[in-house]
Amino acid sequence: MRSGRTDVISLIIPDLKNAYFAELADAVMTAASKRGKVVIIEQSGGSRTRELEILHGPRMRMVDGVLYSVLGLSQEDAGLIEIPTPMVLLGERIFHGPTDHVTMQxxxxxxxxxxxxxxxxxxxxxxxxxxxxxxxxxxxxxxxxxxxxxxxxxxxxxxxxxxxxxxxxxxxxxxxxxxxxxxxxxxxxxxxxxxxxxxxxxxxxxxxx
The missing domain is CATH 3.40.50.2300 (Response regulator)
Structure with missing residues (x-):
């Protein structure tokens, strides 16, 4: 902990029962493992309240970065996702937010x-x-x-x-x-x-x- 790094990444997804998110989780965990990182998976259920609880909860202090597949929040909530932990947004709910963003065509x-x-x-x-x-x-x-x-x-x-x-x-x-x-x-x-x-x-x- 003296280095200020935990080698832990948080992956926030709506639902592991959805095949897409299960495959995404597998790909992230495989890539992280190759780099000596551990992944914590949080399921939001697509709930706006739950997504905010995760983003602003105490576990964010335990991770080095966040991959967040947003579903419950919307464009009007862009200001609510500003957190100290580095984050990359996934998906199509918030554009031009305060973080890096990966989406598809x-x-x-x-x-x-x-x-x-x-x-x-x-x-x-x-x-x-x-x-x-x-x-x-x-x-x-x-x-x-x-x-x-x-x-x-x-x-x-x-x-x-x-x-x-x-x-x-x-x-x-x-x-x-x-x-x-x-x-x-x-x-x-x-x-x-x-x-x-x-x-x-x-x-x-x-x-x-």
Missing amino acids: NIEASQAATDHLLQRGRTKLLAFGAHRNEVIGSAGLRLEGYRRALQKAGLDYRDELAIDVQSWHRSDGAQAMRHVLESGLEFDGVVAFNDSIALGRCVSCRMLD
Whole structure:
């Protein structure tokens, strides 16, 4: 402790049951181990209150740095994430905050996936995993990419094809697809917003075969 370093990193994620975050945790722990570091995993459940408790809790004094996958906080909370411990934000909830930030090209990736299906003659594509009222966040950005691809192809956006899946777990994807199939909604392709709900969709489709 005399060096002022603990060789411990905190990884704050919403939910280890989500395959994406489980894989992220594995990758972080593997990389940290190679450098002689230890990782403490904190699950926030996507709760704003819980995320703030973790960020401003006593354990922050025990770590050298924080990797924080933000979900409960939003752009308006950017000032609340200023802490003495070095931190890197992950995800799409807060932009232009006081820390370094790693994200992915959500709009571009979703647009490319939608383009791929449109080029194969599909015109009634489900936007599977949408959060209609979300602007900043993975779902909102991926829905924007879907919209841009439709516009580029000269097709109108149809709100009924945007399928809400609030939690991106496989069981939620399966349930949402069951509702779609039972409703009789016509579609000829699916742009799934993450792998887990895509697998859930497959389960529901197989059950009806």
